[in-house]
Amino acid sequence: MRVRAWALGCLCACVALAAQAGERSLAIYPAQELPLRFDHGQHLADGADCLTCHDSARKSTQAADRLVPVGSAAEHPTCDPCHEIRNDAATCAQCHPGFDATVQKAPEALVLPRAELVFSHRAHFERHIACETCHEAMAQVGLATRMQLPKMKACLGCHDGTTAPAECRTCHLRAPTGRLQLQFTSGLLRPMAGNPLGLDHGPRFEFGHGTRAKLDRSTCMQCHGESECEKCHNGTQKPLSVHPNDFIALHPIEARTGSLKCDSCHRYQSFCAACHERAGIGLSAAAFFRSRNVRIHPNYETWVNDVHSPEHHSIRASRNIQECIGCHRQEDCLPCHSVNPANGIPQRLGYSPPGVDPHPASFLDGCLHMLRNNPRPCQLCHAAGSKELQCVKP
Amino acid sequence: MLWTLWAPDAWPAAFQLDARTEAQVYELPAYRGTDAQNPVLLPRRRIVQYLTLDGFELVRGEDFGFETSLRVFADLGLPPGEATLLDGVRSTGMDLLYASVRYRKGGTEVQLGRQMYVDLMDYLSFDGLRVRYVSPWGLGAEAYGGLWVKGSSLFSSSVYQPDGTRETDARRLALLAPATDPSLGSAEPLWGAKVLLENLGGVFASVGYRKSWLDGYSDFERAAVEVKYGRGLGLSAGGGAEYDILSRQASQFRAQVRYDGSAWAVTAEALRVAPVLSSQSIWYYFANGSRDEVHLRGDYTPMGPVRYYLQLVGAQYETVINGTDMAIASILPSVPAALNAGGSAGAALHLTRFRAAADVTYRDGYGGRQLWVDLTGGTFADKDRYTLDGRLSLAAIQDAQNPLLAGTFGGLQVWGGYRLTPATRVSLVFEENVNAFAHFDTKVFFVFDLRAQG
Numbered sequence: 001m002r003v004r005a006w007a008l009g010c011l012c013a014c015v016a017l018a019a020q021a022g023e024r025s026l027a028i029y030p031a032q033e034l035p036l037r038f039d040h041g042q043h044l045a046d047g048a049d050c051l052t053c054h055d056s057a058r059k060s061t062q063a064a065d066r067l068v069p070v071g072s073a074a075e076h077p078t079c080d081p082c083h084e085i086r087n088d089a090a091t092c093a094q095c096h097p098g099f100d101a102t103v104q105k106a107p108e109a110l111v112l113p114r115a116e117l118v119f120s121h122r123a124h125f126e127r128h129i130a131c132e133t134c135h136e137a138m139a140q141v142g143l144a145t146r147m148q149l150p151k152m153k154a155c156l157g158c159h160d161g162t163t164a165p166a167e168c169r170t171c172h173l174r175a176p177t178g179r180l181q182l183q184f185t186s187g188l189l190r191p192m193a194g195n196p197l198g199l200d201h202g203p204r205f206e207f208g209h210g211t212r213a214k215l216d217r218s219t220c221m222q223c224h225g226e227s228e229c230e231k232c233h234n235g236t237q238k239p240l241s242v243h244p245n246d247f248i249a250l251h252p253i254e255a256r257t258g259s260l261k262c263d264s265c266h267r268y269q270s271f272c273a274a275c276h277e278r279a280g281i282g283l284s285a286a287a288f289f290r291s292r293n294v295r296i297h298p299n300y301e302t303w304v305n306d307v308h309s310p311e312h313h314s315i316r317a318s319r320n321i322q323e324c325i326g327c328h329r330q331e332d333c334l335p336c337h338s339v340n341p342a343n344g345i346p347q348r349l350g351y352s353p354p355g356v357d358p359h360p361a362s363f364l365d366g367c368l369h370m371l372r373n374n375p376r377p378c379q380l381c382h383a384a385g386s387k388e389l390q391c392v393k394p
Numbered sequence: 395m396l397w398t399l400w401a402p403d404a405w406p407a408a409f410q411l412d413a414r415t416e417a418q419v420y421e422l423p424a425y426r427g428t429d430a431q432n433p434v435l436l437p438r439r440r441i442v443q444y445l446t447l448d449g450f451e452l453v454r455g456e457d458f459g460f461e462t463s464l465r466v467f468a469d470l471g472l473p474p475g476e477a478t479l480l481d482g483v484r485s486t487g488m489d490l491l492y493a494s495v496r497y498r499k500g501g502t503e504v505q506l507g508r509q510m511y512v513d514l515m516d517y518l519s520f521d522g523l524r525v526r527y528v529s530p531w532g533l534g535a536e537a538y539g540g541l542w543v544k545g546s547s548l549f550s551s552s553v554y555q556p557d558g559t560r561e562t563d564a565r566r567l568a569l570l571a572p573a574t575d576p577s578l579g580s581a582e583p584l585w586g587a588k589v590l591l592e593n594l595g596g597v598f599a600s601v602g603y604r605k606s607w608l609d610g611y612s613d614f615e616r617a618a619v620e621v622k623y624g625r626g627l628g629l630s631a632g633g634g635a636e637y638d639i640l641s642r643q644a645s646q647f648r649a650q651v652r653y654d655g656s657a658w659a660v661t662a663e664a665l666r667v668a669p670v671l672s673s674q675s676i677w678y679y680f681a682n683g684s685r686d687e688v689h690l691r692g693d694y695t696p697m698g699p700v701r702y703y704l705q706l707v708g709a710q711y712e713t714v715i716n717g718t719d720m721a722i723a724s725i726l727p728s729v730p731a732a733l734n735a736g737g738s739a740g741a742a743l744h745l746t747r748f749r750a751a752a753d754v755t756y757r758d759g760y761g762g763r764q765l766w767v768d769l770t771g772g773t774f775a776d777k778d779r780y781t782l783d784g785r786l787s788l789a790a791i792q793d794a795q796n797p798l799l800a801g802t803f804g805g806l807q808v809w810g811g812y813r814l815t816p817a818t819r820v821s822l823v824f825e826e827n828v829n830a831f832a833h834f835d836t837k838v839f840f841v842f843d844l845r846a847q848g
Contacts, residue, residue, distance in 0.1 A: 153627075178451070185778070194657060214634070280424050318683045338573075380575075
């Protein structure tokens, strides 16, 4: 059992948690501590080959296997054949900087966490894949670090689906959901710039991934289960990583422009309108809430009565009806727009003719089709059997 | 499934249990019988518990698993009597967010249960079955069907409610109110299908259809085409178009072109969107104006711990008033489309023990003049035992349509976390907001996480 810093990850989701382009993912290759002095280039130039020191790689079948030469204070079996190792400070310090065997029991230990991958050196060795295919340009390298571990682009040179399997799970660890494991003690696995599959999740990716998620669901689902969607697309609690501070005061600004972000978590009629009614803003609220519709709109004359006004509500409703339906229920429209005598209100308000027609251009061309498919909304404004529901142009 | 988890001779399956408790305490300004200068404060005391259980490889060696998530919540600041007066609001409740069994073998995938579905057409959830098959040659098909998950159905959330209508008209029906709709709470069957083309020279495509019914009449009927091209780094593109069969008009279009280099990327995106509304609602017939948006974004990631981005955004709100064959059209003024434009710039820093990000967004036009600044940072100590994060948000708003919201809004959030055990973490968050509108506003959040794997 392990706990991951997923809570922390939620708060800082806008921060690129993986290492940057050209570097290695900290999630896949955790940070190392290598208090050593070593020169691969010099050893290769002097005639050593990779297996001289890393012979155990031939039989290694797991990424967790430790493949660096092992030794002790008494003996260094891998190094001994070439180096004359004496147990004195000068000799030890040649490879272990600062270590003095006369005052310390052992040099500072290497910290070499396992790579968070599924990997078998043996399988690659048996296919005669040369070490430098993955560990490039070692002749120019002094002390090998994480930077000499292969990036995914190198793997995909062979793992193309033909020469070798290209499924993510071939190399990546899987979580108990069956999808890729993303959270590691060393960080969050997140595609970075230069990702060879073109999946870079840059800063604020969370705020703009909509189109990619809609068009490429199957790729997303390789890594992200429904629980990850639900963390943000939730609609119940204020998501701390998504909405900025003071968002309850500021949300009208985003809502007025019909931000797609609102739609992805909240439904206007079942989330926004209800809360507004409770707050005394919604026009159709129960009398208990004593709503007053004086805060939001320009003055009543230009907003409702003066159809010549550029501030008339029809213009705003036309541009973005979601701005309206966050507060209003459809019965709010009926008093002025319905011609159904059962509603009775237009006549009461004295409109002539009753019911201000809000239908868009060319509505009659297709209204019969819509009527046949679903007459219920038509009948809210038009009485069943009325002449308007014959959908015939006057 | 639970038997499989605890049976002593269970398969060597993998299981994961996540439990998350969130409590939020703050106050909401309200205007019940009062005015903007004298708001009344309503208490919000919400507590939500998520319980997620996943299992995988239930049969040895087979890609067979399940995913479930349950949400239980209570709003202790909302009296139950008050909640009954609000459509779609509950003071306590339980939602089954998803619960499905999934099996994959070769090109076949089957999923049964409550599941989410995301594509160009919508983001929805349904109780039912989805079957997908893709042949080795890349041709395939997908079909799904079941009951749309709506706020009025059993153990479900309004997040997936078809919009434009309330969850149910039960309250108003009881009041004998005019213009009620008894069908709003009815079960809503839906089905959909897609013909698929997968990875033919880097091209993925689908043609899809979806229809739903409510009490015998069509609620949604839409078709969509989706296309994607990508072969790794370099040029990739995707796009889709949706057609509303009921209203017989194109309803949505999206296209994105992207170039990925090793250290930089450029993305261009164009959208034409119209609200996805239930045809059960009169809004559906009057949502005339679509919105066009363009986004242009550049990302630059040099070697080192910092990366940068710059994004430009423009939106045009079409103004479509009644046509000439309608009564009011001749007297309404001619109003051009409204524009909104702006951009964002930001940088993210990631060091081994510290990370930070800064984002600045500016937009002007329809919706007002807006400047948003968001700064975040975080660090940890003692191998992640202690975490500390902060977020500073500033917004300067000027909107002629809403003068009450003019001014500068500042907010600071501090999040401290402590790992209690290897499987549990507790976090406490304070948020303090300062503005001329609400003066000082304090919020407190509490989060408890548990994750167990076995």
